[in-house]
Structure formats: C-alpha cells, structure tokens
Amino acid sequence: xxxxxxxxxxxxxxxxxxxxxxxxxxxxxxxxxxxxxxxxxxxxxxxxxxxxxxxxxxxxxxxxxxxxxxxxxxxxxxxxxxxxxxxxxxxxxxxxxxxxxxxxxxxxxxxxxxxxxxxxxxxxxxxxxxxxxxxxxxxxxxxxxxxxxxxxxxxxxxxxxxxxxxxxxxxxxxxxxxxxxxxxxxxxxxxxxxxxxxxxxxxxxxxxxxxxxxxxxxxxxxxxxxxxxxxxxxxxxxxxxxxxxxxxxxxxxxxxxxxxxxxxxxxxxxxxxxxxxxxxxxxxxxxxxxxxxxxxxxxxxxxxxxxxxxxxxxxxxxxxxxx
Numbered sequence: 001x002x003x004x005x006x007x008x009x010x011x012x013x014x015x016x017x018x019x020x021x022x023x024x025x026x027x028x029x030x031x032x033x034x035x036x037x038x039x040x041x042x043x044x045x046x047x048x049x050x051x052x053x054x055x056x057x058x059x060x061x062x063x064x065x066x067x068x069x070x071x072x073x074x075x076x077x078x079x080x081x082x083x084x085x086x087x088x089x090x091x092x093x094x095x096x097x098x099x100x101x102x103x104x105x106x107x108x109x110x111x112x113x114x115x116x117x118x119x120x121x122x123x124x125x126x127x128x129x130x131x132x133x134x135x136x137x138x139x140x141x142x143x144x145x146x147x148x149x150x151x152x153x154x155x156x157x158x159x160x161x162x163x164x165x166x167x168x169x170x171x172x173x174x175x176x177x178x179x180x181x182x183x184x185x186x187x188x189x190x191x192x193x194x195x196x197x198x199x200x201x202x203x204x205x206x207x208x209x210x211x212x213x214x215x216x217x218x219x220x221x222x223x224x225x226x227x228x229x230x231x232x233x234x235x236x237x238x239x240x241x242x243x244x245x246x247x248x249x250x251x252x253x254x255x256x257x258x259x260x261x262x263x264x265x266x267x268x269x270x271x272x273x274x275x276x277x278x279x280x281x282x283x284x285x286x287x288x289x290x291x292x293x294x295x296x297x298x299x300x301x302x303x304x305x306x307x308x309x310x311x312x313x314x315x316x317x318x319x320x321x322x323x
Contacts, residue, residue, distance in 0.1 A: 005036065005221075005227060006032075006036060006038045006039060006040060006219065006227065006229055006237070007028065007031075007032050007036075007039045007040070008039070008040040008041075008042060008232065008235065009025065009028050009029060009032070009039050009040065009041055009042070010041075010042050010043040011025055011041050011042070011043050011044060011151075011152075011155075012042070012043025012044075013025065013043075014151060014154075014155065015043060015044055015045045015148075015151065022154065022155065022158055022164065023158060025155055026154075026155040026156070026158035026159040027159060029152070029155045029156065029159060030155075030156070030159030030160070030252075033156070033159070033240050033251075033252040033253070034251060034252060034253065035253075036219065036221065036222075036255060037239055037240045037252070037253040037254055037255035038219050038229070038237065038238065038239045038240075038255055038257075039238050039239075040232055040235045040236065040237055040238070041152075041208075041235060041236050041238055042232070042234065042235045044148055044236060045144070045147075045148065046141075046144050046145070046148065046236075048234060050137075050140060050141055050144060051141075051210055051234070051270075053133075053137045053141075054137055054138065054141045054210075054270055055210075055212065055268055055270065057131070057133065057134050057137050057138060057180075058103075058180040058181075058182070058268055058270060059182075059268060060131055060134070061103055061129055061131060061134065061180060062101060062103075062180075062182040062268075064129065064131065068129050068130055068131070069083045069085070069101075069129065070083070071129070071130070072103075072127035072128065072129050073085070074088070074104065077124075078124060078127060079106060079121075079122050079123060079124025079125075080104055080106060080122055080124075080175075080177060080306075080310065081104050081105065081106050081124055081125075081126055081127050082103070082104060082127040083101070083102075083103050083127075083129075084101060084102040084103070084104065085101055086099070086100065086101045086184070087099065088101065088102070089102070090198060091197050091198040091199070091200035092195075092198025092199045092200055092258075093312060095193040095194065095195070095198045095199075096190075096191035096192070096193055096194040097194070098194075098195065098196060098197050098198055099183065099184065099187075099190065099194055099195065099196050099261055100181055100182060100183045100184075100196050100197060100259070100261075101181075101182050102179055102180065102181050102182070103129075103179065103180040104177050104178070104179050105126055105138055105139075105142060105177065105178040105179075105180075106122070106124065106126060106175070106176065106177055106178075107142075107173065107174065107175075107176060108126055108139055108142070109123060109124075109125060109126075111125065115173075115278075120278065120303075121278065121303050121307065122175050122278060122303055122306065123278075138178060141178065141270070141272075142176070142178045142272070145178065145208050145272035145274075146171075146174070146176055146272070146274070148208060148236075149171070149176070149205075149206055149208060149272065149274035150167070150168065150171050150274075152206055152208075152238065153166075153167040153168075153171060153205070153206070153274075154167075156206075156244070156252075160248065160251070160285060160287060160288065161286075161287045162285065162286065162287070167205075167276075169277075170276045170277055170280040170302075171205075171274065171276060171277065171280075172277065173277045173278075174274055174275055174276055174277055175204075175275040175276065175277070175278055175302060175303060175306050176204075176272065176273060176274050176275055177272070177273045177275070178270070178271075178272050178273075179270070179271045179272075179273065180268075180270055181197075181267075181268065181269045181270070181271065182266065182267070182268055183196040183197075183214075183216065183259060183261050183262070183266065183267035183268075183269075184261065184266060185261060185262065185263065185264055185265055185266055186260070186261035186262060186263045186264075187261075195258050195259060195260055195261070196216060196258075196259040196260060196261040196267070197258055197259035198258060199220070199256050199257070199258045200256065200257070200258070201241065201242050201254040201255065201256055201257075202239060202240075202241035202242065202254060202273060203241055203242055203243060203273065203275065203305075203306060203309035203310070204241040204242075204243045204244070204273045204274055204275035204276070204306070205240075205241055205243050205244040205247070205274050205275060205276060206238055206239070206240060206241060206244060206274050207237075207238060207239050207241060207271055207272065207273050207274075208236045208237075208238055208271070208272040208274070209236060209237040209238070209239075209269060209270070209271045209272075210236055210237075210269065210270045210271075211231055211237065211267075211268075211269045211270075212231075212267060212268045212269065213231050213233075214231075214262040214265055214266065214267035214268075215228065215229075215230070215231055215262060215267075216259045216260045216261065216262050216267050217229040217237065217257060217258075217259055217269075218257060218258050218259070218260060219239075219255055219256075219257045220255060220256040220257065220258075226258075229257075239254070239255060239257065240252045240253060240254050240255070241254050241273070241275075242254045242309065243275060243276065243282055243302070243305055246282055246296075246297050246300075246305075247282050247283070247284070247285055247288075248284075248285055248288050249284045249285070249288040249289050249293060249295060249296055249297070250293075250296060251288055251293075275302060275305075275306055276302040277302055278301065278302050278303035278306075279301060279302065279303070280301070280302040281299050281300070281301060281302075282297075282299065282300050282301070282302060282305055283297075283298075283299035283300075284296075284297070
C-alpha cells in the first residue's frame with residue numbers, strides 16, 4: 001500500500017473569476033485527469049459553515065429512527081432518490097453487498113415541471129425526511145456543489161482546447177446526485193471480499209467528495225497498486241467519471257477506487273456526482289480523436305448512459321430494482 005500521490009490544486013483564482021488563472025489551473029487539472037484521474041481542490045467557495053451543517057444533517061439522518069428512513073426509501077419509482085439501506089447496493093456486483101447506507105438527492109424540481117409531468121426518466125420529486133432544516137441545508141449544498149462542478153468543467157474545456165463554456169448548456173439541467181454516505185466501524189467479521197464500497201469507477205463526469213477525518217478511501221494506480229487518499233480538511237477529493245472519460249475518448253481516465261470501513265469509528269462522507277443533462281449527447285469531443293486515436297464509443301444520451309450504469313449496480317445484484 002503506497003502513500004497518496006494525488007495532486008492538490010488550489011483553485012482560488014479560478015473560483016474568484018480570474019480568467020488569467022484559467023489556463024494555468026486547467027493545465028494542472030488536465031494533467032491529473034490524464035494521469036491518476038484524481039485530484040484535490042482547495043480554495044473553493046463552499047464555506048466551512050455550509051460543509052459543517054451538511055455533515056451534521058447527514059449524521060442526524062442516519063441516526064434517525066428506522067421509520068424516518070423507510071418513509072423515504074429508494075425504490076424503482078424514486079428517480080434515483082431516497083434512502084438506500086445498509087448493504088442495499090453492491091458497487092462491485094461480483095462481491096458481497098457494500099457495508100454502508102446512503103441517501104440520494106437529485107435536482108430539485110417544481111411539481112409542475114414539464115419533464116416531471118411527462119414521466120421522464122430520473123426526473124422525480126426529491127424525498128425529504130422529517131428532519132428540521134434538512135431540506136434547506138441540502139439544497140444549499142447541492143446548488144453550491146453544482147456551481148463548483150460547472151466551474152471545473154470550464155477548466156476541463158480549456159485544457160481540451162474547447163471554449164471555456166463548452167459544457168455549460170450540457171449541465172444546466174443535470175442528472176446530478178448529492179449522496180450522503182455512512183459507513184459503520186469495521187466489524188470483527190465480514191463476508192469475504194466485503195468492503196464499505198466495493199471497487200468501482202464513478203458513472204458521471206466529475207465527483208466532488210467531502211469526507212470526515214476517518215479516512216478509508218483508496219485509489220488504484222495504473223500499475224494496480226492501491227493508494228490511501230489522505231484527509232485534507234476543507235478540501236474536495238475530485239475524480240473523473242466514466243461519462244467524461246467517454247466524452248474525451250479516454251484522454252481523461254476514470255480510476256477504480258474503493259472504501260475500507262475504518263476500524264473503531266464510523267465514517268461519513270458527502271459525494272456530489274455531476275452527470276450531464278438527460279438529452280446531452282455524449283460523443284467524442286472535438287480534438288479528442290485522430291488517426292492514432294480513433295473514436296472508441298458511439299454517441300449516447302446522458303440518461304441512457306446513467307441507466308446503463310445504475311442497472312449494473314442495482315439490477316445485476318438483485319438488491320434494489322432498477323429505477
């Protein structure tokens with residue numbers, strides 16, 4: 001097991017709107033995306049207070065009576081929203097179910113939203129537990145993380161030789177998910193091969209992960225060794241997902257990672273997964289293919305791609321019916 005070699009990138013100039021810093025920061029981010037596929041960001045605009053409040057609400061949710069959680073349980077009809085119980089999914093379907101519980105929040109929609117009324121896939125009302133302030137704090141966090149994810153896409157686009165706002169109209173109604181996660185302490189006895197989160201790559205474009213001090217995230221290098229990702233207070237751990245890897249024709253890489261339950265303590269984390277708009281066409285970006293790198297993937301809609309990925313996690317395992 002190696003120590004971490006994940007780069008730390010200060011994006012404060014980018015977060016402040018500094019166009020002069022865009023090229024320099026984009027180059028650093030692009031290098032990480034082509035290499036290990038993971039990077040930390042510091043100097044972002046999510047306040048310490050908002051992050052503390054979000055973690056406090058996550059702890060309150062997972063400590064709530066089971067009736068509170070079951071009232072907002074993830075189901076085939078929930079649009080990838082709601083509570084996923086302990087051992088309720090297997091990110092690596094070849095292994096035992098993950099030793100964690102989770103809660104998914106999607107883009108907040110009005111009851112009369114046209115896509116909602118039309119029954120579009122992954123368009124649903126969020127399920128809100130009966131907890132004071134939970135909804136307002138989580139929506140504030142969702143919106144801030146969404147803005148940060150779009151800002152990172154300006155860096156991606158710049159690094160790839162595209163206009164900085166190339167992705168903006170592909171992320172303005174995204175299939176994004178804010179996911180709260182709770183891992184119990186590592187038990188004395190676990191099923192063979194069981195982890196808090198099995199080895200997997202993320203589905204979307206980019207993930208912004210905030211963690212507590214417990215640690216447990218491990219990242220697989222290109223040579224197959226596992227790195228422990230250290231906890232950097234206030235920083236986000238970011239990684240490329242399969243969708244952006246596909247969009248870039250594998251120039252950027254999505255990296256397998258896993259979570260090991262810590263010994264003797266619980267672990268909480270908050271992940272924001274930024275997937276594109278459902279009707280965004282994910283196809284090889286301009287400049288990402290040539291004679292030496294032919295186009296590898298056919299075009300696919302954003303919602304079709306997410307469906308395919310979720311099917312592998314839920315339907316194949318038989319744990320929860322597909323959405």
